[in-house]
Amino acid sequence: MGKYQTFQYDVVVVGAGGAGLRAAIEASAQGAKTALVCKSLLGKAHTVMAEGGVAAALSNVDSRDDWKVHFRDTMKGGKFLNQWRMAQIHAQEAPSRVRELEEWGAVFDRTKDGRILQRNFGGHTYPRLAHVGDRTGLEIIRTLQDKGVHQGIDVHMECTIRKILKDGDRVAGCFGYQRESGRFVVFQSKAVVLATGGIGRCWEITSNSWEYTADGHAMAMWAGADLIDMEFIQFHPTGMVWPPSVKGTLITEGVRGEGGVLLNKDRKRFMFDNVPEMFRGEFAETEEEANRWVAAVVANKLPDARRPPELLTRDVVARAIRREVREGRGSPHGGVFLDIASRRSPSEIKKKLPSMYHQFKELADVDITKDPMEVGPTCHYMMGGVRVNPETQESTVPGLFAAGEVGGGMHGSNRLGGNSLSDLLVFGKRAGEFAAKCALQTSSFGSCDDDQIEVAARECLEPFDESHGENPYAVHEQLRTLMQHYVGIVRSQDDLKHALVEIEQLRQRAAKVKVGGNIQFNPGWHLAMDLSNMLDISEAVTKAALERTESRGGHTREDFPDSESEWGKMNLIVRQEGRDINVSRRPLEPMPAELQQLFNK
Amino acid sequence: MDEQVTLMIYRGDNVQGEMKEYKIPVAPGMVVLDAVHAVQATQAPDLAVRWNCKAGKCGSCGAEVNGRPRLLCMDRMDKYPAGEPIAVKPLKTFPVIKDLATNVSWNYDVNKKIPAFKMRDTKGEEPRFSQEEADRVQEFRKCIECFLCQNVCHVLREHDEKNTFGGPRFFVRTAGLEMHPLDDENRLDLLKDQMGLGYCNITKCCTEVCPESIAITDNAIIPLKERLVDQYYDPLRKLYRILFPAKKT
Numbered sequence: 117m118g119k120y121q122t123f124q125y126d127v128v129v130v131g132a133g134g135a136g137l138r139a140a141i142e143a144s145a146q147g148a149k150t151a152l153v154c155k156s157l158l159g160k161a162h163t164v165m166a167e168g169g170v171a172a173a174l175s176n177v178d179s180r181d182d183w184k185v186h187f188r189d190t191m192k193g194g195k196f197l198n199q200w201r202m203a204q205i206h207a208q209e210a211p212s213r214v215r216e217l218e219e220w221g222a223v224f225d226r227t228k229d230g231r232i233l234q235r236n237f238g239g240h241t242y243p244r245l246a247h248v249g250d251r252t253g254l255e256i257i258r259t260l261q262d263k264g265v266h267q268g269i270d271v272h273m274e275c276t277i278r279k280i281l282k283d284g285d286r287v288a289g290c291f292g293y294q295r296e297s298g299r300f301v302v303f304q305s306k307a308v309v310l311a312t313g314g315i316g317r318c319w320e321i322t323s324n325s326w327e328y329t330a331d332g333h334a335m336a337m338w339a340g341a342d343l344i345d346m347e348f349i350q351f352h353p354t355g356m357v358w359p360p361s362v363k364g365t366l367i368t369e370g371v372r373g374e375g376g377v378l379l380n381k382d383r384k385r386f387m388f389d390n391v392p393e394m395f396r397g398e399f400a401e402t403e404e405e406a407n408r409w410v411a412a413v414v415a416n417k418l419p420d421a422r423r424p425p426e427l428l429t430r431d432v433v434a435r436a437i438r439r440e441v442r443e444g445r446g447s448p449h450g451g452v453f454l455d456i457a458s459r460r461s462p463s464e465i466k467k468k469l470p471s472m473y474h475q476f477k478e479l480a481d482v483d484i485t486k487d488p489m490e491v492g493p494t495c496h497y498m499m500g501g502v503r504v505n506p507e508t509q510e511s512t513v514p515g516l517f518a519a520g521e522v523g524g525g526m527h528g529s530n531r532l533g534g535n536s537l538s539d540l541l542v543f544g545k546r547a548g549e550f551a552a553k554c555a556l557q558t559s560s561f562g563s564c565d566d567d568q569i570e571v572a573a574r575e576c577l578e579p580f581d582e583s584h585g586e587n588p589y590a591v592h593e594q595l596r597t598l599m600q601h602y603v604g605i606v607r608s609q610d611d612l613k614h615a616l617v618e619i620e621q622l623r624q625r626a627a628k629v630k631v632g633g634n635i636q637f638n639p640g641w642h643l644a645m646d647l648s649n650m651l652d653i654s655e656a657v658t659k660a661a662l663e664r665t666e667s668r669g670g671h672t673r674e675d676f677p678d679s680e681s682e683w684g685k686m687n688l689i690v691r692q693e694g695r696d697i698n699v700s701r702r703p704l705e706p707m708p709a710e711l712q713q714l715f716n717k
Numbered sequence: 718m719d720e721q722v723t724l725m726i727y728r729g730d731n732v733q734g735e736m737k738e739y740k741i742p743v744a745p746g747m748v749v750l751d752a753v754h755a756v757q758a759t760q761a762p763d764l765a766v767r768w769n770c771k772a773g774k775c776g777s778c779g780a781e782v783n784g785r786p787r788l789l790c791m792d793r794m795d796k797y798p799a800g801e802p803i804a805v806k807p808l809k810t811f812p813v814i815k816d817l818a819t820n821v822s823w824n825y826d827v828n829k830k831i832p833a834f835k836m837r838d839t840k841g842e843e844p845r846f847s848q849e850e851a852d853r854v855q856e857f858r859k860c861i862e863c864f865l866c867q868n869v870c871h872v873l874r875e876h877d878e879k880n881t882f883g884g885p886r887f888f889v890r891t892a893g894l895e896m897h898p899l900d901d902e903n904r905l906d907l908l909k910d911q912m913g914l915g916y917c918n919i920t921k922c923c924t925e926v927c928p929e930s931i932a933i934t935d936n937a938i939i940p941l942k943e944r945l946v947d948q949y950y951d952p953l954r955k956l957y958r959i960l961f962p963a964k965k966t
């Protein structure tokens with residue numbers, strides 16, 4: 117071990133987005149010596165890009181809201197596959213976590229009486245998203261960052277973790293490299309919290325950044341942890357579709373929350389024809405009713421109408437858009453229209469959606485206060501992740517915790533907008549708290565034996581082998597195209613089987629990638645290493661998708677278009693056994709009667 | 718789409734390097750970051766460049782394009798004259814790590830010196846303030862830490878006063894805390910003694926380059942300077958300060 121730079125901490129948090137920062141703050145507040153490790157510079161994690169808001173039943177805008185309604189919305193949104201206990205804890209604790217941010221200096225938009233303002237979002241019964249215009253994530257990450265740097269947390273920026281190290285069954289630390297120097301580094305620790313975010317870079321059209329290469333998902337699986345719900349990928353209905361440069365870039369759901377409508381090429385609001393059985397009766401049935409709802413919301417009154425169908429859950433809206441396009445009713449560049457210009461005044465649009473205004477003006481030459489946007493689905497969020505204990509966030513590997521997007525179970529088959537930022541805060545805090553407790557109860561460090569480290573180091577350096585010849589960028593592009601077309605919004609048995617064969621072939625090519633240059637700040641090399649994570653997790657997603665012979669939330673099967681009640685009682689677990697990635701079924705924990713009755717109304 | 722564009726990109730580190738020429742095909746709506754990525758994917762896999770959001774929200778991709786500080790992800794290729802090469806260099810004010818990536822760690826060190834937000838005592842009541850009060854500080858809190866302002870400020874760029882001067886980014890940050898309706902900390906000594914607010918001679922170069930259109934000089938720096946004058950040079954206030962040293966002005 118002496119060969120590489122080595123650090124010792126009670127707790128190492130891998131990832132410095134909302135979940136990682138909140139975990140590190142908590143772990144350090146509990147007295148644990150804590151490190152925070154991230155691939156980018158501090159403050160640049162995905163969380164910074166979150167736009168619309170953070171969901172919490174503060175009931176500042178509509179007093180009828182409370183945790184029970186939030187819990188119910190979350191479970192319905194997830195089509196009841198969520199771990200109910202996580203959804204319950206989340207709904208109960210989100211308000212305190214948001215208020216705590218205010219105590220740490222966050223400045224949310226205000227109601228007329230000076231409290232935190234909340235906006236409407238898809239799937240949420242009442243206005244529930246605390247927000248700052250359309251840059252909520254920036255406010256949250258900056259607040260946590262500034263809190264964190266004054267708390268004695270050691271931050272290791274631009275450092276990528278590659279492997280969890282184990283001593284027997286439990287976690288002993290982790291291994292990685294400094295991006296700048298290329299040098300390897302070992303963190304010896306009593307607990308590791310994974311907070312690495314998602315896996316969107318496995319798809320061609322995505323709102324996700326280069327960081328979302330499935331690192332945490334893969335490292336957990338390699339370490340022997342269970343993954344859950346891996347078949348469920350959220351395709352956000354509104355990504356940009358033109359020009360090619362910005363294909364996939366997100367347009368916040370806040371546009372629809374502020375009254376924006378979806379139109380096909382015949383200027384028809386097609387969402388009225390797309391209300392699923394489960395939500396029938398909860399949405400406006402005529403444009404007149406939908407308009408009344410918007411008018412009431414704009415006037416800051418309690419609406420006496422039902423909400424517009426544009427605010428259905430994301431899985432429903434994304435599928436509806438895909439259908440319009442497939443059936444020839446799409447916009448010129450293969451999307452549909454999202455129109456806010458005819459609904460709100462230019463000054464309101466600029467005030468409420470400033471970064472959307474800016475983004476379209478600068479990148480697409482569209483003035484959204486005058487013209488509609490062209491939008492289409494984009495791979496956005498991974499519902500599946502590390503299976504954790506709902507109270508402690510500990511995985512099935514002792515000492516290994518997970519929180520945020522890399523965690524699984526909270527959102528079931530589909531996540532509601534705004535429920536991620538709250539998830540990060542609620543479960544980030546819990547992960548930090550229990551990781552610290554776990555570490556402080558552990559008397560000595562596990563041993564990180566040299567063999568494990570040497571194997572990991574050797575694997576990392578393989579792309580410098582002179583006999584290799586594949587271009588890592590080309591292999592990555594092929595994987596993304598494959599996943600887009602064969603493991604996309606709508607899947608079938610044939611497509612999924614085809615994908616598995618191709619993934620295997622890509623794996624063989626990935627083993628032969630070659631990078632030029634040296635180990636210093638070498639993105640080609642970094643990508644070459646990340647191919648293994650992406651291939652293994654792509655396989656996990658594909659296998660789970662093949663197993664689930666029904667359609668539900670973020671998993672739609674052309675050959676099994678309906679939801680089946682038997683499948684509604686079952687989660688899928690992915691686990692690595694030997695070299696094999698295997699899928700098994702796990703019955704849902706029964707919901708206690710007092711929660712069950714919330715759905716009987 | 719056969720149209721080609723020529724990029725000149727800095728390749729090297731802080732010690733040595735050169736401008737290298739690359740040709741790539743252009744696509745509609747392309748930004749400079751796309752072009753750099755195209756070079757990376759097809760010709761120079763080890764070309765170092767930072768980015769994350771590709772939508773002007775994270776502040777990772779600052780560099781100098783034809784001599785002007787820009788976010789590469791928001792800089793449209795079609796704004797540059799067709800047929801002429803586009804030169805992309807790393808930010809000058811910070812040491813180059815490799816190619817377009819610079820060492821900006823100094824900024825993180827400055828940030829650490831700024832005392833954290835301290836909530837005033839609301840006597841157990843839910844804190845309340847108006848949207849107008851929020852607006853004033855939200856302007857400062859929009860900052861995406863791209864450090865373009867730090868890059869152009871002559872105190873840092875020409876005079877390298879990194880030990881004595883905090884730079885516009887951190888005046889913005891301090892203003893956001895000092896004008897926060899709920900904050901109860903005083904950072905004026907810090908501004909005067911450690912952040913060198915006095916060195917700023919209001920050239921406004923920082924404001925001109927801010928991609929978030931923060932009025933850095935007018936709304937942050939000048940009001941802070943006025944507060945300093947009030948606190949240190951107004952005789953009555955000075956007396957007050959001696960009598961009640963911990964209070965905020």
Ligand SMILES: Cc1cc2nc3c(=O)[nH]c(=O)nc-3n(C[C@H](O)[C@H](O)[C@H](O)COP(=O)(O)OP(=O)(O)OC[C@H]3O[C@@H](n4cnc5c(N)ncnc54)[C@H](O)[C@@H]3O)c2cc1C
Pocket residue numbers: 130131132133134135136153154155156161162163164165166167168169170171252253275276277278292311312313314323324327331332366496497519520521522533534535536537538540
């Ligand atoms: C454009 C956009 C808008 C969104 N808007 C909203 C919204 O309005 N409301 C909402 O609730 N959700 C929203 N989301 C979703 C939400 O932002 C993300 O799910 C959430 O921020 C994820 O947070 P996280 O802390 O889990 O991970 P991230 O914030 O992504 O952080 C991951 C961290 O892990 C680090 N990391 C990853 N791999 C490694 C490794 N191998 N070694 C070391 N470090 C590593 C990264 O460097 C990073 O610091 C949005 C997402 C996007 C893309």
Ligand code: SF4
Pocket residue numbers: 869870871872884885916917918919920921922923924934938
């Ligand atoms: S106005 Fe002040 S801070 Fe801004 S660039 Fe000029 S000298 Fe620097």
Ligand code: SF4
Pocket residue numbers: 776859860861862863864865866867885886889926927928929930931933
């Ligand atoms: S103030 Fe503006 S220019 Fe300076 S770092 Fe912030 S966003 Fe960038």
Ligand code: FES
Pocket residue numbers: 767768769770771772773774775776777778779788789790791
């Ligand atoms: S990549 Fe985020 S600002 Fe350019």
